[in-house]
Amino acid sequence: MPYDDKDKWDFATRAVRAGHKRSPEGEQSEPIFTTSSFVFDTAEQAAARFAGDDPGNIYSRFTNPTVRTFEERLATLEEGQRCVATGSGMAAIFSTCLATLKAGDHIVSSQSIFGTITVLFNNYLTRFGIETTFVPLTDFDAWKNAIRDNTRLLFLETPSNPLLEVADISALAELAHANKSILVVDNTICTPVLQRPLTLGADVSINSTTKYIDGQGRSIGGAIIGSEALVGNEVFGVIRTCGPAMSPFNAWIAAKGLETLSLRLQAHSASAQFLALWLEQHELVKKVYYTGLASHPQHDLANRQQHGLHGGLLSFELKGSSGQSPDQEKERAWQFCNATEMVSITANLGDTKTILTHPASTTHGRVDPEVRAAAGISDGLLRIAVGLEAVTDIQGDLERGFNAISK
Numbered sequence: 001m002p003y004d005d006k007d008k009w010d011f012a013t014r015a016v017r018a019g020h021k022r023s024p025e026g027e028q029s030e031p032i033f034t035t036s037s038f039v040f041d042t043a044e045q046a047a048a049r050f051a052g053d054d055p056g057n058i059y060s061r062f063t064n065p066t067v068r069t070f071e072e073r074l075a076t077l078e079e080g081q082r083c084v085a086t087g088s089g090m091a092a093i094f095s096t097c098l099a100t101l102k103a104g105d106h107i108v109s110s111q112s113i114f115g116t117i118t119v120l121f122n123n124y125l126t127r128f129g130i131e132t133t134f135v136p137l138t139d140f141d142a143w144k145n146a147i148r149d150n151t152r153l154l155f156l157e158t159p160s161n162p163l164l165e166v167a168d169i170s171a172l173a174e175l176a177h178a179n180k181s182i183l184v185v186d187n188t189i190c191t192p193v194l195q196r197p198l199t200l201g202a203d204v205s206i207n208s209t210t211k212y213i214d215g216q217g218r219s220i221g222g223a224i225i226g227s228e229a230l231v232g233n234e235v236f237g238v239i240r241t242c243g244p245a246m247s248p249f250n251a252w253i254a255a256k257g258l259e260t261l262s263l264r265l266q267a268h269s270a271s272a273q274f275l276a277l278w279l280e281q282h283e284l285v286k287k288v289y290y291t292g293l294a295s296h297p298q299h300d301l302a303n304r305q306q307h308g309l310h311g312g313l314l315s316f317e318l319k320g321s322s323g324q325s326p327d328q329e330k331e332r333a334w335q336f337c338n339a340t341e342m343v344s345i346t347a348n349l350g351d352t353k354t355i356l357t358h359p360a361s362t363t364h365g366r367v368d369p370e371v372r373a374a375a376g377i378s379d380g381l382l383r384i385a386v387g388l389e390a391v392t393d394i395q396g397d398l399e400r401g402f403n404a405i406s407k
């Protein structure tokens with residue numbers, strides 16, 4: 001079936017079928033092309049390929065059929081013209097910066113982004129004369145006031161992790177474009193099932209495929225989606241020259257992951273909603289952070305922006321006895337974690353297996369305690385990346401945690 005039919009298909013169909021050009025062998029499932037280079041029929045054809053006159057494959061750092069299958073599939077789901085895959089989510093973000101910025105440029109970024117991206121902006125891009133100003137995700141005036149003459153890129157992740165704050169992508173896209181800047185959205189937490197940033201005006205959408213797109217915690221990968229001019233030319237140029245390409249095997253995992261992504265996210269979302277409602281009523285819980293709750297301050301915006309789905313990530317704060325110090329709060333949160341028997345204590349997300357994380361001592365452990373407290377990440381905060389086990393078993397396991405701290 002020609003890939004050109006993709007525009008006639010519904011999202012679910014494109015997720016299953018787009019991007020696979022069946023080979024003469026007639027395979028039903030997408031093959032993995034584990035080859036470094038590609039053979040030419042003649043010396044003339046080799047010359048034409050290298051000159052760019054013949055669009056076929058040359059070398060897998062540039063293009064590879066399995067990687068292309070994944071890229072075309074994700075591009076249509078994100079509603080972008082082009083997708084370029086990378087070896088990790090961080091490689092996707094770094095390659096986007098390298099393709100769009102130069103010395104003397106300035107970034108305005110949400111302060112609530114994946115921690116390693118903060119390190120990239122502060123410790124590495126600064127060496128090349130690129131500065132970043134960090135602003136609170138939901139404070140539109142702060143974004144506006146942070147923009148300078150040399151601002152070229154606005155960067156955010158929505159909803160944020162672990163507090164699930166939501167930014168209005170359309171409003172920030174408008175702000176970026178009024179100031180000669182591009183808007184880059186890290187769409188890892190939502191995936192195109194919940195949110196399509198390009199349709200809301202963003203210029204680039206980025207996914208770490210390590211999370212929900214793989215969906216089973218097996219591989220590392222990333223992807224950048226946007227226009228032909230920006231992603232197809234500028235970003236692809238960086239990838240083929242600098243080399244952070246995705247391996248064919250990981251592209252195969254990610255492409256197959258896209259086939260079940262929609263069903264999985266519906267199930268992750270349903271279980272997370274159930275647990276959020278239960279936790280909100282729990283006597284040992286002070287506060288629940290989940291965009292699916294009517295009590296969430298940006299519930300309506302999230303509903304609109306995320307197609308009525310709220311994903312698998314939620315956080316909650318344990319109710320402390322009055323006068324508890326941060327260290328005592330931490331002890332209690334650890335006691336909760338250690339009493340569980342099924343959920344995994346790790347820091348990933350987007351896995352079939354439920355993950356329990358204590359952000360203050362892990363993902364946000366290197367953040368200055370005062371900055372962390374100001375951002376709302378207390379020592380009593382726990383994050384759950386809700387998996388696909390029976391929700392009653394997840395609930396029962398968390399109940400072990402509550403039992404341990406109620407003694």
Ligand SMILES: *Cc1c(COP(=O)(O)O)cnc(C)c1O
Nearest residue numbers: 088089090114186188208210221
């Ligand atoms: C994990 C993650 C990244 C980085 O992706 P890697 O594949 O680990 O390099 C970036 N953004 C978000 C939101 C993430 O969760």
